[in-house]
Amino acid sequence: MTTVTLPPGPSAPRFVQGARALLTPMRGMRRLRDRYGDAFTVNVPIFGRALVISDPAEIKQLFQTSPDLADNLDRNLGRVLGPGSIFALRGEAHHAQRKLLVPPFHGRRLAAYERIVEDETVAEMASWPQDRPFPVMPSTMRITMNAILRAVFGAEGAEFQELRELLPRLVTVGSRLAVLPVPRNLGRFGPWARFQAIRDEYDAVVDRLVAKAGDPADRDDVLSMMLAARYDDGSPMSRGQIADQLLTLLAAGHETTATTLAWTVERLRRHPDVLARLVEEVDTGGKELREATVLEVQRSRPVIDMVGRQVKADSLELGRWRVPKGYAVLVSIGLIHDDDAVFPNAGTFDPDRFVGTRPDLYQWIPFGGGTRRCLGAAFANMEMNVVLRTMLRDATLVPTDEPGERWHSRGIAYAPAKGGIAVVRGRAVAAAPAADAAAEGASS
Numbered sequence: 462m463t464t465v466t467l468p469p470g471p472s473a474p475r476f477v478q479g480a481r482a483l484l485t486p487m488r489g490m491r492r493l494r495d496r497y498g499d500a501f502t503v504n505v506p507i508f509g510r511a512l513v514i515s516d517p518a519e520i521k522q523l524f525q526t527s528p529d530l531a532d533n534l535d536r537n538l539g540r541v542l543g544p545g546s547i548f549a550l551r552g553e554a555h556h557a558q559r560k561l562l563v564p565p566f567h568g569r570r571l572a573a574y575e576r577i578v579e580d581e582t583v584a585e586m587a588s589w590p591q592d593r594p595f596p597v598m599p600s601t602m603r604i605t606m607n608a609i610l611r612a613v614f615g616a617e618g619a620e621f622q623e624l625r626e627l628l629p630r631l632v633t634v635g636s637r638l639a640v641l642p643v644p645r646n647l648g649r650f651g652p653w654a655r656f657q658a659i660r661d662e663y664d665a666v667v668d669r670l671v672a673k674a675g676d677p678a679d680r681d682d683v684l685s686m687m688l689a690a691r692y693d694d695g696s697p698m699s700r701g702q703i704a705d706q707l708l709t710l711l712a713a714g715h716e717t718t719a720t721t722l723a724w725t726v727e728r729l730r731r732h733p734d735v736l737a738r739l740v741e742e743v744d745t746g747g748k749e750l751r752e753a754t755v756l757e758v759q760r761s762r763p764v765i766d767m768v769g770r771q772v773k774a775d776s777l778e779l780g781r782w783r784v785p786k787g788y789a790v791l792v793s794i795g796l797i798h799d800d801d802a803v804f805p806n807a808g809t810f811d812p813d814r815f816v817g818t819r820p821d822l823y824q825w826i827p828f829g830g831g832t833r834r835c836l837g838a839a840f841a842n843m844e845m846n847v848v849l850r851t852m853l854r855d856a857t858l859v860p861t862d863e864p865g866e867r868w869h870s871r872g873i874a875y876a877p878a879k880g881g882i883a884v885v886r887g888r889a890v891a892a893a894p895a896a897d898a899a900a901e902g903a904s905s
């Protein structure tokens with residue numbers, strides 16, 4: 462029999478621990494760390510019994526562990542995003558799919574998308590009220606949705622409008638179904654039937670986009686690159702795989718980027734010195750501090766708090782622990798980012814800590830790590846940089862001395878509770894050179 466070595470943790474029943482995790486997400490984790498140290502065990506809905514780690518060496522070891530020993534946690538995503546979704550794939554199938562999807566998201570390709578992101582930001586900012594508080598998140602959600610539809614789906618015209626209307630509905634119903642054990646056989650009236658009806662509409666639009674794609678060599682959207690891509694055996698991606706993957710990219714990339722941007726506004730309004738330096742930098746065509754700011758927002762306000770793996774081997778040796786088969790290992794992004802030993806004065810918002818240096822990708826981990834590290838990290842960094850550059854160039858963001866906004870769980874991403882309240886004025890200053898290559902940051 463394999464011996465198990467695990468740290469202690471709270472003994473309250475699963476639903477109580479789950480409710481606490483939901484109600485006080487960040488504070489709850491810190492309380493557990495203060496009580497038990499940098500690793501502890503929990504018992505929560507969805508994940509079940511899990512080891513939570515935040516020690517840098519153990520995190521690195523987990524991210525470097527072969528997927529044969531510990532692979533992605535199965536959280537029903539395949540049911541919702543489709544069996545071809547990269548989230549649903551394991552082992553060799555996952556590896557093959559990633560090989561096909563990495564090139565379209567490589568840093569080199571991203572310059573082509575900057576103009577789309579800038580145009581969407583300018584269009585959205587035209588609707589902003591002047592000198593009146595408003596939550597910026599609905600705007601950042603529209604910008605990131607439209608950017609993905611145009612840059613990833615290659616959608617324009619009628620298909621763009623249709624997808625803009627139906628995808629939020631699909632994602633909303635889908636994310637509920639991903640976490641609720643609702644049976645499929647509730648006939649024509651259950652949530653699955655509603656979900657399937659929207660999914661059918663979505664598949665029909667993707668079919669039209671594929672038919673219109675023409676010669677992929679003339680286009681630079683991700684869909685065209687998927688159509689041209691070939692697996693090692695020479696076969697193309699099927700339409701079903703393409704539809705599942707496009708939906709996955711939207712679900713993974715839309716809200717995460719939008720909430721990070723809302724936190725950026727929330728943080729900058731409370732750090733007027735950084736804000737003033739960023740405006741000066743934009744006016745002179747620089748980008749170093751802006752790139753560092755995006756990194757620091759993601760360090761201090763990571764919108765995904767945990768990534769997890771499930772132990773597949775009989776047991777997994779992980780630093781001080783020996784974890785049994787079936788157990789989940791959760792990496793607490795919030796705790797390592799908040800560790801003074803890793804990021805000195807971690808409680809302080811200080812973009813200068815990343816100026817002139819690149820973060821260690823096993824310690825700065827808003828995009829997870831290893832073989833499942835976020836595929837859209839470079840795309841997201843480009844997007845956040847271009848949106849921030851455009852905002853700073855075309856509007857004056859008014860500072861505030863109000864207390865910081867609290868964390869609010871939106872299901873997957875943690876957003877500022879009030880949606881990132883902004884107050885802006887138009888800028889009289891002429892626009893600065895806009896053509897600097899946006900950051901790939903640490904992620905390309």
Ligand code: HEM
Nearest residue numbers: 710713714717718765768828829830833834835836837841
């Ligand atoms: C600030 C924005 C974003 C954040 C914070 C974020 C975060 C993450 C995290 C934490 C993971 C799991 C990594 C792991 O398990 O180790 C992930 C996976 C993924 N993300 Fe992102 N993401 C962002 C934007 C995007 C964008 C823009 C796209 C695509 C357009 C995208 C596509 C994906 C995909 C496809 C995966 C699955 C990778 C795999 O399983 O191999 N993400 N992301």
